[in-house]
Amino acid sequence: xxxxxxxxxxxxxxxxxTVTAEETTSQEAVSDVQEVQETTADTVEGTVLPSEMxxxxxxxxxxxDQFLRMAAEYDNYRKRTEKEKLSTYDNAVAAAVExxxxxxxxxxxxxxxxxxxxxxxxxxxxxxxxKFDGAFEKLHVKSxxxxxxxxxxxxxxxxxxxxxxxxxxDHIVTVFQKGYQIGDKIIRHAMVQIAN
Numbered sequence: 001x002x003x004x005x006x007x008x009x010x011x012x013x014x015x016x017x018t019v020t021a022e023e024t025t026s027q028e029a030v031s032d033v034q035e036v037q038e039t040t041a042d043t044v045e046g047t048v049l050p051s052e053m054x055x056x057x058x059x060x061x062x063x064x065d066q067f068l069r070m071a072a073e074y075d076n077y078r079k080r081t082e083k084e085k086l087s088t089y090d091n092a093v094a095a096a097v098e099x100x101x102x103x104x105x106x107x108x109x110x111x112x113x114x115x116x117x118x119x120x121x122x123x124x125x126x127x128x129x130x131k132f133d134g135a136f137e138k139l140h141v142k143s144x145x146x147x148x149x150x151x152x153x154x155x156x157x158x159x160x161x162x163x164x165x166x167x168x169x170d171h172i173v174t175v176f177q178k179g180y181q182i183g184d185k186i187i188r189h190a191m192v193q194i195a196n
Contacts, residue, residue, distance in 0.1 A: 087185075093139050094187045097180060101188060104132050105177060136180070145179045145190025147172055155179055157189045167195040 107129045114122055136143070144155055151158060151170045156179065164173045172192045179190030 086183075090182050090185050093141065093182055094185055097136065097139065097141050097182070098187055100132070101180065104129070107132065108178075139182065141180055141182050141187065143178045143180050145172065145175045145177075145192055147175060151192070151194045155181075155186065155190060156192045156194075158194045159191055160193045161196050162193050164195045169195055171195050 107125060111122070111125055111129060114125065148167060149156075149172045151172060156172065159176065162173045167173050171194065172190075173195050174193040175190060176193070177188075177191040180187040
């Protein structure tokens with residue numbers, strides 16, 4: 001049995017401090033910080049630092065290389081896409097112009113053959129031909145293939161040869177059909193006769 005004190009009260013037990021959850025968490029955080037500080041001090045003072053630095057340098061170099069490759073790939077993609085957009089426009093214009101070229105050729109033939117036609121009729125044909133030329137200019141379509149030009153197989157189709165003392169060898173003597181291009185794209189090659 002427990003003894004009673006002389007004054008008749010129960011004996012007091014030694015009070016133990018109560019620890020709350022917040023204090024426990026705080027104490028754990030302090031011990032974690034101390035542990036990190038000790039590890040950092042060991043790293044700075046010990047031999048771990050150079051190997052970790054080398055690893056970090058290698059990782060940084062790998063990341064930088066990957067970034068540069070990605071930037072180069074994006075730049076190539078952007079240039080390729082821009083070039084494709086321009087070529088799509090050029091292809092569309094070339095297809096439309098190619099459909100009108102027989103009409104333009106017929107106007108040119110009518111003008112050449114119409115020496116005996118009435119003046120008003122001839123002026124009307126010339127105005128229509130100028131409208132076609134203006135439309136081609138707005139679309140950046142250029143014609144080529146003139147008498148005296150040097151023959152270039154990339155632009156001209158030679159269908160025959162002829163002797164002409166006024167024209168040098170491998171130069172155009174006669175143009176049967178003009179050639180047209182938009183930018184670097186050939187819409188139609190010029191059909192020509194070249195000098196021997």
